[in-house]
Amino acid sequence: MKEAKDFNVEGVRKLARNLEREEPRSSEEKLGGFRIAARTLDKCRATLVQQQGDYMFGCPMDRQFFRESGINQQEFENLVATGASDEEVSKWIEEHAASRRQPRGSEKQPEVGLKEDYSILDRQRN
Numbered sequence: 001m002k003e004a005k006d007f008n009v010e011g012v013r014k015l016a017r018n019l020e021r022e023e024p025r026s027s028e029e030k031l032g033g034f035r036i037a038a039r040t041l042d043k044c045r046a047t048l049v050q051q052q053g054d055y056m057f058g059c060p061m062d063r064q065f066f067r068e069s070g071i072n073q074q075e076f077e078n079l080v081a082t083g084a085s086d087e088e089v090s091k092w093i094e095e096h097a098a099s100r101r102q103p104r105g106s107e108k109q110p111e112v113g114l115k116e117d118y119s120i121l122d123r124q125r126n
Helices: 009-015 037-048 060-069 073-081 086-096
Strands: none
Touching (some): 037 073, 037 086, 073 086
16 A cells, blocks of 8 residues: 555545456546546556556556656656545646647647557456
């Protein structure tokens, strides 16, 4: 379990899905404008409270989200550990996503994320 001074274990536990009993959100569900982000958030929360089951936070799918968004995985985990809500995480992603920044006057945001369902990549092999 995370040992940071800003770790709000009870706040995270209230928001975390128990991935030992249920699946994380679909990789198609967007958060902060990115596919994969909601699923990554579910796995991060579950890992912080040791309820990740067979899922791995930081798997190739998660790394693709971090790479495409320009977000640092450790900074994301630190934010999630504070007990940030989905809305707070979404706003933070929008503010910190380097690859989504567009010149002023540009209205359309790019579609980023996996096109195929690679959900098997985020499970540990036994």
